[in-house]
Amino acid sequence: MPDTAIFDVDGTLVDTNYHHALAWFRAFRRFDITLPIWHLHRAVGMGGDQLVSHVAGDRIEREHGSALRAAHTDEFDALLAEVRPLGDAHRLLADVRSRGFRLALATSGLSAHAERSLSLIEAHSVADARVTSDDVERTKPAPDLIHAALAKVGGTSAVLVGDSVWDCRAAAKLDVPTVAVRTGGFSVAELTDAGADTVFESLPELINALDDTPLSEATEAPQPR
Amino acid sequence: MPDTAIFDVDGTLVDTNYHHALAWFRAFRRFDITLPIWHLHRAVGMGGDQLVSHVAGDRIEREHGSALRAAHTDEFDALLAEVRPLGDAHRLLADVRSRGFRLALATSGLSAHAERSLSLIEAHSVADARVTSDDVERTKPAPDLIHAALAKVGGTSAVLVGDSVWDCRAAAKLDVPTVAVRTGGFSVAELTDAGADTVFESLPELINALDDTPLSEATEAPQPR
Numbered sequence: 001m002p003d004t005a006i007f008d009v010d011g012t013l014v015d016t017n018y019h020h021a022l023a024w025f026r027a028f029r030r031f032d033i034t035l036p037i038w039h040l041h042r043a044v045g046m047g048g049d050q051l052v053s054h055v056a057g058d059r060i061e062r063e064h065g066s067a068l069r070a071a072h073t074d075e076f077d078a079l080l081a082e083v084r085p086l087g088d089a090h091r092l093l094a095d096v097r098s099r100g101f102r103l104a105l106a107t108s109g110l111s112a113h114a115e116r117s118l119s120l121i122e123a124h125s126v127a128d129a130r131v132t133s134d135d136v137e138r139t140k141p142a143p144d145l146i147h148a149a150l151a152k153v154g155g156t157s158a159v160l161v162g163d164s165v166w167d168c169r170a171a172a173k174l175d176v177p178t179v180a181v182r183t184g185g186f187s188v189a190e191l192t193d194a195g196a197d198t199v200f201e202s203l204p205e206l207i208n209a210l211d212d213t214p215l216s217e218a219t220e221a222p223q224p225r
Numbered sequence: 226m227p228d229t230a231i232f233d234v235d236g237t238l239v240d241t242n243y244h245h246a247l248a249w250f251r252a253f254r255r256f257d258i259t260l261p262i263w264h265l266h267r268a269v270g271m272g273g274d275q276l277v278s279h280v281a282g283d284r285i286e287r288e289h290g291s292a293l294r295a296a297h298t299d300e301f302d303a304l305l306a307e308v309r310p311l312g313d314a315h316r317l318l319a320d321v322r323s324r325g326f327r328l329a330l331a332t333s334g335l336s337a338h339a340e341r342s343l344s345l346i347e348a349h350s351v352a353d354a355r356v357t358s359d360d361v362e363r364t365k366p367a368p369d370l371i372h373a374a375l376a377k378v379g380g381t382s383a384v385l386v387g388d389s390v391w392d393c394r395a396a397a398k399l400d401v402p403t404v405a406v407r408t409g410g411f412s413v414a415e416l417t418d419a420g421a422d423t424v425f426e427s428l429p430e431l432i433n434a435l436d437d438t439p440l441s442e443a444t445e446a447p448q449p450r
Contacts, residue, residue, distance in 0.1 A: 015261055015262055017262070017263070018243060018246055018247060018250075018262040018263070018266065019247075021243055022243060022244075022247065025243075026307070029307070029309075034309050034312075036240055036311060036312075036408055036427070037240055037242070037243040037410070038242070038243070038407060038408055038409065038410035041243065041410055082251070082254070084259050086261060087259075087261075182263060183261055183263055184263065185262070185263035185266055185410070186412070187411070187412035187414055187415050188414070189412055189413070189414035189415075190412050190414075202261070
């Protein structure tokens with residue numbers, strides 16, 4: 001049984017995925033590249049370091065990768081003010097913490113965006129640690145963020161809460177169970193096919209069902225001697 | 226076998242669903258109502274007359290329905306200039322027409338938006354008729370648009386090409402087969418569960434597979450005496 005709960009932030013606790021998809025669409029358009037937005041949407045949740053080649057190929061990554069990421073940051077910045085937290089995000093964190101879990105918040109995004117997201121859900125009062133892309137070499141779907149989160153809170157075994165297939169795939173590589181929510185816009189089948197143990201429609205629905213998930217009660221983590 | 230191909234426009238031929246989702250999010254925010262964008266996204270493709278109560282309940286529809294639809298139009302207008310056609314939309318229409326089908330284009334949206342979408346894909350040179358929400362009493366998922374489209378082109382049997390579960394459900398009510406594309410952001414399972422016969426990732430993929438779909442070749446429609 002896990003002692004640590006790792007929460008993905010973007011798309012899971014804060015309603016950002018559609019803004020990210022549109023920001024990527026606009027970023028690519030600056031380079032006269034038009035991509036179907038649904039395809040960008042389904043790539044959100046990977047790190048930006050991996051997204052460009054995933055959606056547009058290795059040549060575009062080589063030629064414009066860094067500039068496209070800068071353009072995406074610029075476009076997302078312009079939308080950031082209207083981003084809202086998902087309902088009951090803070091209550092979910094507090095409830096999971098009260099069950100004895102160490103709490104880590106993981107974001108593939110940039111620190112500046114993460115700061116605003118975390119303040120929207122008043123995360124600082126409940127989270128033990130946060131990990132961002134700065135803490136790892138490879139972002140999701142690589143599992144490095146999960147390793148980094150466990151290390152930061154001194155946990156031994158994790159459960160991940162996320163919204164994207166990239167969360168599920170990263171966790172599956174480490175045999176970490178994933179509780180998924182549909183708030184990022186992925187479907188039930190997409191999430192279960194990627195390895196999610198259970199899928200909930202909303203954070204309140206997950207809160208009501210916590211007893212039936214690996215978030216039911218934390219195991220006692222080994223104390224340092 | 227069908228003699229008429231009915232194409233949904235928004236989300237199927239033109240990449241509008243994510244803009245519509247964001248426009249609805251912003252429209253509701255004007256009334257201090259915050260809805261998860263993924264939920265709005267999955268409701269896009271129903272008519273606006275049905276969407277408000279579907280996502281926010283009957284009370285909000287009664288109190289703000291018309292004002293919310295006006296706000297959505299306003300917000301979508303502000304995004305319209307960046308909307309792009311989906312790749313090979315015109316080629317798909319021309320190919321299906323060359324196989325002998327009568328071609329009807331169906332949009333639940335407003336005439337002004339439809340005009341721009343149809344010009345983006347140069348639809349006027351290939352389509353026999355268009356039907357909009359002005360032509361019917363009830364929009365999708367009611368099947369009235371399909372009836373109206375068949376009547377306008379004088380066809381007897383239809384196949385529908387669409388991107389949303391609302392397209393699939395409308396067609397299923399009339400035993401009209403649906404060829405679905407993922408361009409609107411629904412998943413394969415969501416579309417097949419709603420009744421889609423086959424699901425394609427893109428319009429070029431559908432073009433390549435036309436021989437294996439009900440769009441293979443049109444039946445001769447009965448001639449008027």
